Amino acid sequence: MxxxxxxxxxxxxxxxxxxxxxxxxxxxxxxxxxxxxxxxxxxxxxxxxxxxxxxxxxxxxxxxxxxxxxxxxxxxxxxxxxxxxxxxxxxxxxxxxxxxxxxxxxxxxxxxxxxxxxxxxxxxxxxxxxxxxxxxxxxxxxxxxxKRIHIPVISDEYVNAFALLSTLTELDILQLDIYSMVKPLVKMTQPLRHLKQLNFIIQWSHWDFLSEMEFDLLWILNILQTFPQLQKLSIMLTYPKIIKKQKVVKDVEICSHDEIRVIELGGCVGNWYEIEFVMNALKYAQKHERIVLSPYRREHDSVDWKSDPPVWSQNGCQRIRQKLQSEDVVGREKVVFV
CATH class of the missing domain: 3.80.10 (Leucine-rich repeat, LRR (right-handed beta-alpha superhelix))
Incomplete structure (x- = not known):
């Protein structure tokens, strides 16, 4: 009943x-x-x-x-x-x-x-x-x-929570809802050694009043050494939009990660920071099997991508393809467009 x-x-x-x-x-x-x-x-x-x-x-x-x-x-x-x-x-x-x-x-x-x-x-x-x-x-x-925990990250105070999470030896999946332009996770020092999957839901709506040119995704790659056993990284950008003034793509020196097999980037519409992330992720995750790019997003372990607007633009897709073709990028054949 x-x-x-x-x-x-x-x-x-x-x-x-x-x-x-x-x-x-x-x-x-x-x-x-x-x-x-x-x-x-x-x-x-x-x-x-x-x-x-x-x-x-x-x-x-x-x-x-x-x-x-x-x-x-x-x-x-x-x-x-x-x-x-x-x-x-x-x-x-x-x-x-x-x-x-x-x-x-x-x-x-x-x-x-x-x-x-x-x-x-x-x-x-x-x-x-x-x-x-x-x-x-x-x-x-x-x-x-x-095995799974889902929490928001609003300010630096949530960094302290990772000391607690590090004691959970069976924790496999961590989902973080990011609500601030501040990058508090950059300060992480406590490793989560057992984590296999890391999901980021980045709430764009909270950044409407901030400069679009200040945004990037490379900080996510910079913290991945905190998750030495990570096999899947999923980043979902909510309510994405095309930035008219595109920034020059940066090439940064970062460490490699040998365990990551799959990287997903949802809400991807061809912005400079998406191209920047993909190019550096190809170097970072040297043993990856695929990097999946989609204008849509999906949550948890769903196999279906939610067809929320905006739909995939051919211009955005073409911009990423051209950039990957114009650079000497190893592994670009493993980039998948959904």
Whole structure:
């Protein structure tokens, strides 16, 4: 049984209904704009078969959530999205949880919203974590099976989180949403030795007020020594556009990386910094199998490229081809245009 309760205005969720129905068959519960406070004498047996729980824009008692999650032996997925807690983020303790999403949760004090950080995560089976919030580097984490993590990078403070990530020995895939023109990851010193795949989602919309001529992608190549076992690098540029005044392509001295096999550049429309990145990536990843260029983008491990505008321009494609042909570039035959 799957129940979704969606309200335009915040309303108390009628938990009493579960005392009159066969709630033990409930496997998926989605609450939107609900009030989940002051639950007394809650019989967790009613939710014993719950597999996934989603709370969106919901006012929640953090102690109740902590108790609920820790008492559900089959809960596989938990989503806390734009939730408002009384005073802090709940401690997430679960023997079954495999996927956790925590996004922009907060408390309200004096009518002011304040983001709250995930302070404790004790989930032995957790394999995937998506976390958008403050203080990633400060919380207690016991997730020995965590393989994938998705976090934003907004400022230099997120560099400190990599010290925590370096302790996760099973971590294979790291996805970073970059929201700032600042290049905080250049300061990374803590290696992530087990990482196999690194995904960058670069949010162009946050750079509209900055000089387009200051932008480049070479800093990404410069940090790859921090990921010595990396096999796949994926960069997705959101809402790309053609820059009219093209800059001279730079050729920089960088170290080589022998493990990278696949490099993807999505949102690629033929700008100077894309050509610059490709030419230097060909030298950097000397044992690569292919470099895939596309005007589209794709997320996670999807095999499909999303056909978001702008569509691939023949001028952009031709500009990259001509540059590669005009230079003495080794490996250009492995560049693939999608």
């Amino acid at each position: 799957h129940i979704s309760v969606l309200h335009a205005n915040v309303t108390s969720f009628p938990f009493f209904l579960f005392s009159k129905t066969n709630a033990s068959t409930l496997k998926h519960l989605h609450l939107q704009n609900c009030l989940v406070y002051n639950i007394t004498n809650c019989d967790f047996i009613l939710f014993k078969n719950l597999r996934s729980l989603t709370l969106g824009s919901t006012k929640v008692d953090e102690l109740f959530i902590t108790s609920l999650v820790s008492n559900l032996g089959l809960l596989d997925e938990l989503h806390l999205i734009y939730c408002e807690f009384k005073s802090s983020m709940p401690k997430i303790v679960s023997s079954s949880l495999c996927y956790l999403e925590v996004k922009n949760c907060h408390v309200v004090s004096n009518n002011i919203k304040k983001g709250v950080n995930l302070c404790s995560l004790d989930c032995l089976k957790l394999t995937s974590l998506e976390y958008f919030g403050p203080g990633l580097e400060t919380f207690y984490i016991n997730t020995p099976m965590l």
